[in-house]
Amino acid sequence: MVTMSLERTEQPGVAVDLAIDGMTCASCVRRVERALGQVPGVVSASVDLATEKAHVETRGAPTSSLVAAVARTGYRASVLADDPDGAAEAELQRAREARGRREFWHAALALALALPLVLPMAAMPFGHELALPAWLQFLLAAPVQFWLGARFYRAGFAALRAGTGNMDLLVALGTSAAFGLSLWNWLVAGHGGHALYFEAAALVVALVLLGKWLEGRARRQTGAAMRALAALRPTTARVLIDGEPTELPIAAVATGDRVLMRPGERVPVDGEIVEGSGHLDESMVTGESLPVVRGPGQKVIGGTINQDAALVVVTTATGAETVLARIIRMVENAQAQKASVQRLVDRISTWFVPAVLAIAAVTALSWWLAGAGIEPAIIHAVTVLVIACPCALGLATPVAIVAGTGAAARAGILIRDPAALEAAHAIDVVAFDKTGTLTEGRPELAGLATAAGQDRRHLLALAAGLQAGSEHPLAGAVRAAAQETGLVPAVATEVRSLPGRGLEGVVVGQRFAILSERAAREAGTDDAELAAWAAAAAARGQSVSWLVALPKGEALAVLAFGDRPRPEAAEAVAALRRQGLRVAMLSGDHPAAAAAIAAEIGIEEVHAGLLPADKVQAVQALRQGGAQVAMVGDGINDAPALAAADLGIAMGSGTDVAMASAGVTLVRPDPLLVAAALAVAKRTRRTIVQSLVFAFLYNVLLIPLAALGQLTPVLAGAAMALSSVSVVANAWRLSRWHADC
Known part of the structure; x- marks a missing residue:
């Protein structure tokens, strides 16, 4: 983890980004936000479960206070440094992947220990009595409950200490109740290997651990588009110093440096080509699949691929000011903020866990008063606690936003x-x-009408020669038209500008002028057919220029200019x-x-x-x-x-x-992307609604079933894990969206 000094005091209006480790549900998010919001000097705090980050706006709040506030809630926080080269994000990702591997092995070991406890239960419908001795059940279940499941106790106790609840508290209470009841029945009531619930406690912990691993794996996949963008940033550049290429770290490259790029290399900086021309693959930045030709005077984007030619580029931006860095920053800001529907979910989560604890207590009391006995009462209460974990609610919106904005960024x-x-x-x-x-935003020669007896190609070459040195957009359109036709512009001398009127010059001893409509009339042009053609062009919204021979003002041609769609x-x-x-x-x-x-x-x-x-x-x-x-x-x-x-x-x-x-x-000037942007927004919104509806229905339907004794703790644990994985998988489908409109 790359961190800044914890004692640095932020200046007014500074944003601080924190990496938060250990959150599991919407209740965790709400608790961290509330703790950060209570730090003096904090203007606002937004925590995202999907990216495991907090974005805090501060006015004089020390970063050490922010980290300490998060620690008091039971989670770990690191202050992310400015990260123009992506080093901090890469290290954070490596830490998450290491945690993912650890979660996998914990889940696998928990399942391996729980499996012998479950097999006798699975064999009972076939008439086989394979109950393990109580001491063996205890030895298998205890490591799952108190070693592999220790994370639930730590996070649950931290939630209690903060005066709230979360998913971990529900799991810890539920499985502890099942484990404690089993110990009572074995050591006090003397039930031997029967009427024990060690398998329920162990399998619930194992299934929740498996669900958390699958959930984390899917969450990491939804952020793949952003990590792919971040991975585009080269770490070094070949800077020309006294004409010799010298490899330097990106942080050492300054604006104005000349950078050499060889074929097949990624462009290390934003810049402008001064030598060479070739094809560049800009697909990961612009979404455009075909390589584009770039030459002297044209800009290149850091992170794109120089395909087939050596180029020398003058650096115009590095680090956090590059196009790629701004793209990543914009998408990360979008992912860090909350949709209004997510804010509603966060508010619901603050009372959801206490409500579940109350329902579990009422369930236990009701079954006991109904004469079912203490064991069924506790087991039904345990089932309520396990089935009600609000993981899916907390994940539904953020993972969809991460997936949707990431897929959109990949498309430009x-x-x-x-x-x-x-x-x-x-x-x-x-x-x-x-x-x-x-439209293209630049004029082109839309038409050229000539006077009777005049050669069109000759007049176009003549007009291009007269305007060879002009910077006017219409002059550029004439030169471009001549080049496309394969014409060599005429050689013009004594060219001078006529402010507000046009320009004139000499070609092969004859003086010619290119004039505006008004200036042409003042020069005495009187060709009725050309005038009618010019009037029709003007009616179409096109700009008109006249090519005339001086000094008599003989009209030779009319040029019409328009902007092409x-x-x-x-x-x-x-x-x-x-x-x-x-x-x-x-x-x-x-x-x-x-x-x-x-x-x-x-x-x-x-x-x-x-x-x-x-x-x-x-x-x-x-x-x-x-x-x-x-x-x-x-x-x-x-x-x-x-x-x-x-x-x-x-x-x-x-x-x-x-x-x-x-x-x-x-990112690219393609109006088709407007339709694509609206399409991906609708798809993202639809995904959020689908996931929230599923999560709410899951809790609304299954909590009553659990309270009525229609579910077992093991089935509840499996269903709870499945709900979270289903929500994340639904969002992961969105990350595969492609612009096809």
């Missing part, structure tokens, strides 16, 4: 907190921004409609441009020409109409609307402000 969907998860499942309307969300946009809209959702577009663009894109991808409800405040009003109008609204955007201008919606969904290619305003961030 980052869910910030359970509140976003709960909002997502109830969405009725998905409102998209247009530019950069449904993302390839997945139409399919994304269709996928949302299949989920029964209404789709709208909220755009700040020209109404004609917005309408054209909306028609192309199948959106009928369009609100265009909106300022940021107008988008907020549009979202509020949708909500006032009774709809639960998800807003999808990527820009600074979308941030207010993202915050105003019931659920904000930000494209990962967008601005930090947009992502900070959103409850869900999509």
Whole structure:
């Protein structure tokens, strides 16, 4: 375990993460939260049974006080250090795996010792009397009860000392009652090998131990996606120092360092390529299965795989500031917080155990007063105590959230907190921004009309040459179109900008200009056919430029520019409609441009020409109409609307402000992930409800059966273990979810 000094005092507003060891049920969670909340300086504390962690917001609370508060409840706590390279998490995981191996051997040994006690009982229906001598039953059961089952006494006593109860207390009381009754019947009543319940006590302990091992194993599997992400972080980088590669620990790499990456290696840092180009496998970070081509000037993400070329990258972020570290942090924060339904379960758990103890006492008293005798009365009370362990209740929500957010992260969907998860499942309307969300966010040459007798290829090369040195987005679109057509741009000289009008230059002794619509009219262009074509393009919401020959202003061609829809946009809209959702577009663009894109991808409800405040009003109008609204955007201008919606969904290619305003961030700019995000949220919510219903029904139905004498302690122990394993297994199915919409 990597820990910080226990005497360090946290500064105001600092969050502290604790690893908690020994919790078994929702009652444990509630008790640890209450103990942490009573420490002076603690603002809030949230404990998660599935991840065995506590997230504490402090204002001046010493970490030693937090650890001591947890210790007083009977559990062990370690303060997790800042963990940019994943070392602390890896050590924590190793400790949990070691504990899992220990639990396995304890369960196996307990079952081996309990088996000889159970075999005679199993042989009775076939007419065989194989009762073991009382002394042998005692020798087999005692190690199970007091050595292998000691954990139940320790945790149960700690709960009593804290004035509450938990699963361990129920197991300890129930099995101790069965064991004590057996000792009484043997040593005092002289029943020999008959009328003893050593096998019940031993087998209940063995089954609970087996259930805890299976439960822990399944819990570890639900967190596999996050551990896979954490494992992507390399520990060293090959830094170029005076031109020579030197291998350094990641912690020693600084922003601005040049890092050499060889084929087949994981990218150690976030950075920008300055030398080389090749394919990178970004699937574990973005969810995109196909390798992508990256070259000079393009960014790389730490943890991805450099497949086929040597690259030199200038470091832009390391450690906790990398994309991968932020992804892991965001998902861990989501898993550490509680859904509202889990908070309800935690409150129920505070009175559940005392209520069970009362039911067990009433059961024993009722059977005794009814004349059944002390032995049946105690056995029925023991059965109530064993069957009522609230493990499944405590696990239902957290393991589903861990599994759901982990699976979503693997697909490139980052869910910030359970509140976003709960909002997502109830969405009725998905409102998209247009530019950069449904479209590529960069203009392309949508059309080029030439004057009579002019050669299209020649004019395109001419326009590309005039704009060879321009940084304007439309100039880039012209150059890209020329390159795609296989044209070599003309060589232009004396190029100069005409502010607000366009630019001009000389090609082969002739002066040409690329002008805006207004500037072209002022230059005297009078081609009626080109003017009509330009007007039609403008009506479609496209931007128009004119290529003219100077000094007469002879119109040679008209270029129209538009923003192309993302390839997945139409399919994304269709996928949302299949989920029964209404789709709208909220755009700040020209109404004609917005309408054209909306028609192309199948959106009928369009609100265009909106300022940021107008988008907020549009979202509020949708909500006032009774709809639960998800807003999808990527820009600074979308941030207010993202915050105003019931659920904000930000494209990962967008601005930090947009992502900070959103409850869900999509790692790659794929609108199909919007449908996938809502689908995984609904699936997670459904899994939580299924597990909670099962857990509540289990207790509601079986506690009365136990009180009425319809169950034995052994069957109760088996059923209790099965309930916890079933809940975790149900959540584990969720961890195998894949985005397929």
